Amino acid sequence: MNRFRAGYPVIVRKIIGGFAAVAALAAVAGCGAADAPDAEAAARRFVTAAERGAADEVCALLAPRARDAVGPQGCGPVLAAFPHAPIESAAAWGDEAQARSAADTLFLHDFPDGWRVTGAGCHPRNDQVYDCSVGGR
Template sequence: MKTPRAVRGLRLGILALLAVSGCVLSGCAAADGTQAAEAAEAFHRDVARSNMTAACSMLQSETREETARSSDAGTCESQLEKAKIPDAGKLLSTEQFGREAFVEFEHDTVFLAASNAGWRVTGAGCTPKGEEMPYTCEVGGK
């Protein structure tokens, strides 16, 4: 019979094995999500400075194309200007799952995916909506 201490040790061992496996599969990009958080913060800085060209460059290519298609003017930049992306506020947490991550701020949640060019935003201006549809996003997130 295993003791609670042994069970905790087994859980920690499994988590460590998963973390190492995830690191190998994801190319060992900062398993703590630091790089993803930095990308999310950079995106929010660009939006706050109205540098929509730079903000669009932080979007994953499919998200950038989808954002441009949803604009009356047909550009990512014009759609980002119209989107209601809140001031992020303080960084609360980051969770990374292999090549995907989400970064939670006080007033926003940003979803990201790792690419050859680094972390790219797949959803921003996201708010939780419940079990059926966990988040709705101003940009991407579908």
């Protein structure tokens, strides 16, 4: 009987630890699910602006590092590099997101003033690496 009582707290701790891990994963997953519509809306605005040839709007939707990578020529000349297929899906993980169309993948980051595109015109090189025409991951 003493062995059972001595082992009981260990079992309880393992069960509580398991519940805590599940709760933490659910909280993180819940954040991604809640943020995905906002990230998807930003991706749709970006694609729509690119379709219209609205270079200033496209530049405004780029993250600062991606905008800097465009260089002094601005966003106008690179608009042709963006496929103009509608966004089909988006998924968010905390402050990072990915939006997909039939033609390419966009990567986004949630900045204090909203979601911005960090990579556009992206195509998978392998399972983990994407090549992007602007920015990248």
